[in-house]
Amino acid sequence: MRNLGRGSRTAFAVTGIPGGTDDVEAALLRTRLIEAAKEFSGRGGPRPLTVTVTNQPPGTAESGPRAGPTAETEAEAEAEAGPDEPSIAERARRFTATPPLYTFDRLVLPDRTLDQLLRAVHTVEQRRVLFDEWGLREIQPHPGSAINLEGAPGTGKTLAAHALAHRLGRPLIQARASQLESKYHGEGPKNLAALFHAAREQGAVLFLDEADALMSSRFETTTHGSEHAVNAMRSEMLTALDSHEGLVVLATNLVTSYDTAFDSRVWHVRFPAPDEAARAGIWRRHLPEALPLAEDVSPEGLAGVDEVTGRDIRRAVIDAAAEVLRTGRPRVRQADLLAAVERIKAGRPCRAAPTPMSISGGAG
Ligand SMILES: Nc1ncnc2c1ncn2[C@@H]1O[C@H](COP(=O)(O)OP(=O)(O)OP(=O)(O)O)[C@@H](O)[C@H]1O
Numbered sequence: 584m585r586n587l588g589r590g591s592r593t594a595f596a597v598t599g600i601p602g603g604t605d606d607v608e609a610a611l612l613r614t615r616l617i618e619a620a621k622e623f624s625g626r627g628g629p630r631p632l633t634v635t636v637t638n639q640p641p642g643t644a645e646s647g648p649r650a651g652p653t654a655e656t657e658a659e660a661e662a663e664a665g666p667d668e669p670s671i672a673e674r675a676r677r678f679t680a681t682p683p684l685y686t687f688d689r690l691v692l693p694d695r696t697l698d699q700l701l702r703a704v705h706t707v708e709q710r711r712v713l714f715d716e717w718g719l720r721e722i723q724p725h726p727g728s729a730i731n732l733e734g735a736p737g738t739g740k741t742l743a744a745h746a747l748a749h750r751l752g753r754p755l756i757q758a759r760a761s762q763l764e765s766k767y768h769g770e771g772p773k774n775l776a777a778l779f780h781a782a783r784e785q786g787a788v789l790f791l792d793e794a795d796a797l798m799s800s801r802f803e804t805t806t807h808g809s810e811h812a813v814n815a816m817r818s819e820m821l822t823a824l825d826s827h828e829g830l831v832v833l834a835t836n837l838v839t840s841y842d843t844a845f846d847s848r849v850w851h852v853r854f855p856a857p858d859e860a861a862r863a864g865i866w867r868r869h870l871p872e873a874l875p876l877a878e879d880v881s882p883e884g885l886a887g888v889d890e891v892t893g894r895d896i897r898r899a900v901i902d903a904a905a906e907v908l909r910t911g912r913p914r915v916r917q918a919d920l921l922a923a924v925e926r927i928k929a930g931r932p933c934r935a936a937p938t939p940m941s942i943s944g945g946a947g
């Protein structure tokens with residue numbers, strides 16, 4: 584964007600919306616640029632303002648005065664393509680795929696949620712057949728290419744990402760949205776592109792945690808600089824999702840309002856807090872064969888303790904076993920497990936207990 588201010592009139596000429604940009608995207612970009620220009624010009628007092636947004640390269644724009652680049656735009660260009668800057672392929676080397684750690688038989692979810700998960704994976708995996716060969720792209724130009732696992736902390740989202748990769752016989756590349764962001768202008772989107780590149784190169788399932796940071800509605804952030812960074816990440820995310828062929832698993836603790844651009848591209852699967860039957864299943868899976876258990880240990884009995892997540896249960900088993908070992912006793916009893924889980928509940932910071940969520944989902 585160039586401020587071509589002269590005399591009493593402020594004129595902006597903006598170039599660079601690539602041809603082929605999604606209409607919605609382009610419209611949003613135009614609106615934002617115009618808003619930014621108005622705000623900028625407002626700082627210099629009320630003056631007439633002209634804003635031209637075009638995809639014409641500099642020097643060929645239909646209208647508007649011209650001038651050389653400002654110091655600011657030069658510096659920005661420098662920052663975007665410095666000589667020492669790593670290429671996308673070089674950045675991609677930072678992301679290494681690892682074998683999945685968990686399988687589906689460790690995961691306890693309502694049948695409906697499991698089914699939803701597997702159906703979404705199937706659709707994503709088969710999107711080339713469905714949308715390209717079978718022509719469904721005609722009715723849905725941006726087929727879903729990712730599954731978004733939504734749920735409270737400790738409800739099994741990371742476990743599910745591993746299980747999905749295992750089911751598909753693929754390694755897993757994991758990253759957090761916050762890892763990708765950077766204080767340097769433009770680094771976040773490049774790191775995101777590199778992450779997708781790495782997944783493609785290594786034939787890996789891509790698991791991106793804290794994904795709400797990349798997909799929530801626009802116009803939410805308050806400061807201008809960060810808003811720009813967030814929007815740049817979001818645009819990169821849309822581009823990456825549209826071209827990526829492999830499975831992308833996103834996870835978030837927030838069931839929030841996503842930017843509508845993601846609705847068609849992402850299948851949402853909600854992870855509920857475990858009910859009593861699910862808790863019994865989770866307790867059972869967290870009592871390994873080799874753990875010396877007293878006769879009285881009963882997963883069904885333990886499941887009576889409510890408002891606990893799978894992660895609480897895992898911690899309780901480890902705490903109880905450690906306590907039994909520390910006090911020189913031979914076996915873990917029901918009372919040890921109950922005491923441990925109650926300690927964990929009591930030690931929780933004052934936050935609302937996970938609320939059971941309704942099960943729904945599917946790409947728009
Ligand atoms: N639904 C579940 N079924 C079986 N085990 C579970 C389940 N949920 C959680 N657990 C246990 O808790 C551990 C931690 O869960 P996990 O890391 O998958 O939670 P998460 O939803 O990814 O949490 P966060 O939002 O904090 O990342 C799992 O490795 C597993 O031992």
Ligand SMILES: [Mg+2]
Pocket residue numbers: 740741742792834
């Ligand atoms: Mg997790």
